[in-house]
Amino acid sequence: MNNETDPGISHNLAVSHGKTVTLGGDRPIRLACGTELGPFTVAYETYGTLNEDRSNAILICHALTGDHFVASPNPLTGKPGWWHMLVGPGKVIDTDRFFVICPNVLGGCMGSTGPGEINPATGKPWGLSFPVITIGDMVQAQVRLIDHLGIDQLFCVIGGSMGGMQALEWCHSHPERVFAAVPIATSYRHSAQNIAFHEVGRQAITTDLDWHGGDYFSHGVKPHRGLAVARMAAHITYLSEPALHRKFGRSLQDRDTVGYSFDADFQVESYLRYQGSTFVDRFDANSYLYITRAMDYFDLATENGGVLANAFRDTKIRWCVISFSSDWLFPTSESRAIVHALNAVAANVSFVEVNSDKGHDAFLLDEPEFHDTLTGFLEGAVEHRGLPRATKKAPR
Amino acid sequence: MIATTTNPIRVDLKLIADLVEPRTRVLDIGCGDGALLDYLYTFKQVDGRGIELSMAGVRAAVSQGLSVIQGDADTDLKDYPSDAFDYAILSQTLQATRDPKGVLENLLRIGRRAIVSFPNFGHWRNRLQILTQGRMPVTESLSYQWWETPNIHFCTIRDFAELCDSLGITVEKSFTLDTQGRATQHPVHSRRANLFGVEAVCVLKR
Numbered sequence: 001m002n003n004e005t006d007p008g009i010s011h012n013l014a015v016s017h018g019k020t021v022t023l024g025g026d027r028p029i030r031l032a033c034g035t036e037l038g039p040f041t042v043a044y045e046t047y048g049t050l051n052e053d054r055s056n057a058i059l060i061c062h063a064l065t066g067d068h069f070v071a072s073p074n075p076l077t078g079k080p081g082w083w084h085m086l087v088g089p090g091k092v093i094d095t096d097r098f099f100v101i102c103p104n105v106l107g108g109c110m111g112s113t114g115p116g117e118i119n120p121a122t123g124k125p126w127g128l129s130f131p132v133i134t135i136g137d138m139v140q141a142q143v144r145l146i147d148h149l150g151i152d153q154l155f156c157v158i159g160g161s162m163g164g165m166q167a168l169e170w171c172h173s174h175p176e177r178v179f180a181a182v183p184i185a186t187s188y189r190h191s192a193q194n195i196a197f198h199e200v201g202r203q204a205i206t207t208d209l210d211w212h213g214g215d216y217f218s219h220g221v222k223p224h225r226g227l228a229v230a231r232m233a234a235h236i237t238y239l240s241e242p243a244l245h246r247k248f249g250r251s252l253q254d255r256d257t258v259g260y261s262f263d264a265d266f267q268v269e270s271y272l273r274y275q276g277s278t279f280v281d282r283f284d285a286n287s288y289l290y291i292t293r294a295m296d297y298f299d300l301a302t303e304n305g306g307v308l309a310n311a312f313r314d315t316k317i318r319w320c321v322i323s324f325s326s327d328w329l330f331p332t333s334e335s336r337a338i339v340h341a342l343n344a345v346a347a348n349v350s351f352v353e354v355n356s357d358k359g360h361d362a363f364l365l366d367e368p369e370f371h372d373t374l375t376g377f378l379e380g381a382v383e384h385r386g387l388p389r390a391t392k393k394a395p396r
Numbered sequence: 397m398i399a400t401t402t403n404p405i406r407v408d409l410k411l412i413a414d415l416v417e418p419r420t421r422v423l424d425i426g427c428g429d430g431a432l433l434d435y436l437y438t439f440k441q442v443d444g445r446g447i448e449l450s451m452a453g454v455r456a457a458v459s460q461g462l463s464v465i466q467g468d469a470d471t472d473l474k475d476y477p478s479d480a481f482d483y484a485i486l487s488q489t490l491q492a493t494r495d496p497k498g499v500l501e502n503l504l505r506i507g508r509r510a511i512v513s514f515p516n517f518g519h520w521r522n523r524l525q526i527l528t529q530g531r532m533p534v535t536e537s538l539s540y541q542w543w544e545t546p547n548i549h550f551c552t553i554r555d556f557a558e559l560c561d562s563l564g565i566t567v568e569k570s571f572t573l574d575t576q577g578r579a580t581q582h583p584v585h586s587r588r589a590n591l592f593g594v595e596a597v598c599v600l601k602r
């Protein structure tokens with residue numbers, strides 16, 4: 001049975017988590033590692049109204065440290081939704097026309113079942129007893145949510161970075177349930193360099209003495225320092241050298257000369273420290289381990305006999321692949337490999353590399369070329385799906 | 397927004413559009429901002445895709461709701477499966493490719509038919525400029541100086557016809573456009589076409 005509560009309260013973070021639903025109680029999902037999981041909870045947000053024939057649903061998949069508060073303020077940080085510029089009434093993803101669904105991923109720490117939540121079998125936080133999950137497992141959980149919401153086919157699946165991996169996985173494993181897909185700043189497999197960066201982050205966490213083998217809850221502490229360092233290292237990969245230089249250069253922080261010490265002399269150091277320290281207030285260290293691992297394991301080519309095109313054979317989906325010119329974490333070459341595979345199966349695909357010097361993070365920022373591309377693609381897809389056209393051109 | 401075509405399209409694109417059967421699958425290589433694809437979608441209900449080298453063109457096309465990717469005729473055609481399209485269209489691009497022969501072969505592998513347009517280097521004004529001035533021709537249709545031109549593989553209509561012969565490609569129909577943009581149908585081996593055609597548009601079949 002599915003039990004819906006609204007709003008949900010997490011066990012490890014005493015904040016409202018929007019909508020939550022418990023799924024898989026009667027029919028667990030079988031994870032890639034072989035373990036069966038169920039019942040499990042999915043925290044999610046929705047915006048807009050599902051139309052009568054349930055054909056206007058857009059699923060937005062969040063990135064590594066994102067959450068389901070895509071268009072509404074995050075109750076934990078009070079900050080606006082992470083894509084509020086893009087999602088809302090009259091915006092590019094127009095909630096007056098589309099029913100937008102954004103779930104927190106399996107393994108996350110904002111209300112969906114993850115290592116920080118209570119294991120119903122033991123009454124204690126899962127910690128490292130939580131099974132290692134994959135992008136495919138996250139999508140399995142999302143499929144159950146979409147079933148629960150009574151939607152046969154999503155009008156569109158959109159996601160950036162890890163969200164793009166989920167979008168690709170949806171198109172691979174449930175092609176008949178997706179009409180259009182927009183994988184953004186992503187890849188069909190996590191590169192060696194990206195796995196390497198993730199390993200640095202995980203080592204920072206697991207070598208923090210407060211981590212306690214993942215059992216920090218029972219010690220009343222959290223591996224703040226390790227998680228902050230993981231975030232600092234990762235944050236650099238989300239930016240670009242020109243963006244860092246423009247923002248900080250070699251400017252000093254609150255001083256006129258270098259201090260001949262290891263304080264944060266430079267603004268860029270101070271900025272990174274701040275990024276690290278605020279991150280630990282909103283993110284669970286074990287979740288960080290699990291979710292980075294899920295990304296590392298993602299490889300749609302190897303899963304399909306080493307030929308990525310095999311993952312999308314006979315696809316009827318309308319695709320729009322988007323990359324950003326200065327993104328070195330998920331560079332354009334990765335998107336181009338996806339496009340080549342889609343060409344090989346004669347898929348209906350658009351591909352745009354957006355000019356930006358803001359690095360990987362550009363997909364979260366106000367990038368007019370990106371927004372124009374997405375607007376145009378969605379309008380084209382609306383027409384082909386037979387949904388009502390926009391009455392006016394969406395702003396920008 | 398898709399299919400907002402109200403403006404007339406370039407005369408050579410209109411000629412190409414008229415050669416395309418309704419409700420077919422079309423790949424337009426070098427599609428620019430998607431003017432032809434938009435026209436074909438609006439007036440012939442064509443299932444169209446595009447490849448364009450310039451990102452500005454791609455963004456303009458995708459922003460109109462057209463299915464266009466950034467790519468290169470020389471390198472990206474090999475990915476497409478055989479017989480994926482009814483028509484592969486290459487308009488004013490062949491002379492700018494590194495390997496025109498390879499591109500032609502790919503066009504006719506991917507598409508059951510190919511429609512190719514190209515500037516005719518054998519037009520009398522080009523011949524006259526070389527003959528009288530001893531300089532590379534610079535005309536309205538070939539407006540670049542030699543050192544800046546993207547057109548690295550010029551040919552005459554006769555050159556093109558002979559390449560098609562050698563590849564076993566049938567030229568089903570061929571047209572020339574004159575300086576006024578008026579189209580005339582000619583056999584592709586016609587001397588007259590090669591002398592007076594500013595531009596050629598050919599429908600090719602395996």
